[in-house]
Amino acid sequence: MPHRGTSSLSKFDLTGKAALVTGGARGIGLQIALTLQEAGAEIILTDADGVSLADVADRFPVKPQVYQLDVTASQAIRDLAGKIGSCPDILVNNAGVSRAAPTSQTTDEDWRFVLSVNLDGVFYCSRTFGSLMAERGSGSIVNISSMCSEIVTRQEPSVVTAYNASKAGVNMVTKTLACEWARSGVRVNAVAPGFVASDMTHKLPQEQIKSWSEQTPMGRFAQPHEIASAVHFLASDASSYMTGAVLSVDGGFTCW
Structure with a gap:
C-alpha cells in the first residue's frame, strides 16, 4: 500500500500531460510554464511577441x-x-x-484592445481547445483573472476601467464554461492575483509600489512563482473536485 503522503503528492504530478500557456514570453506566464514543466508537463508556449518567445525557450530544461x-x-x-x-x-x-488612463481619456481603440486580448482571447482559446477537451472527455483550463475583477483599487494617478471590466468578464466566462463542460470531464477555474512583482511593476514609481504594498495585508507584492503554484494546483488532479472557482492569490487585499 503506497505511503499516504506520496499518494497525495502524486496528484500534483503532470508527467505525460501537455500544457499550453498563452502570453508565456515573460512575467507570470513564463513562470507558470516553467513551474508546469518542473511538475512534468510538456510545454506549448505561445506569445504575440515572437522574438521574446524565441529568446526565452532556452531557459527551459x-x-x-x-x-x-x-x-x-x-x-x-x-x-x-x-x-x-x-x-x-x-x-x-x-x-x-x-x-x-482616466475614462475620459480612454479611446475606443484602447477599450477594444484591452477587452479583445483579455476577454475575447480567453473565450477564443477556450472555445477551440476546451471543445476538443470536452470531446475527449478530460482537461483542465486555468484562466488568469485579477483581484480587479471584484474590486476597484486606488489607482495612482490613473484608473483602468477596461482592464477591470475585462477581468470581471473572465470570471463569468470561467463559471459559465465550468457549468457547461463539468459532465464532459473538463474543469475550468481561474486565479485572481493581486499586485505581482514583474517587469511591468518594477517600472512603477517607488512611492506607488510602497503605497500599494502598504494597502496589502501581507505588506508586499506577490512573486510570479507564487501565482504559478496556484495555477499548478488548479491544473493538476489535486484540485479534481474544483470547477468554476476563482482562487484569490492577493496577499489578503480583497479581505479589507
Missing part, C-alpha cells in the same frame, strides 16, 4: 514547443490547434494587457 500567437485572432487559434495535432491536457489563458 526541456525546450518547449513555441508558437507566435495573437489570441485576438480566432482563426489563428484554430490554425494552432491543427499545428499541434493533439489537444493539450491543460490550457492556461494567461495573455493579458492593460492601458491605464
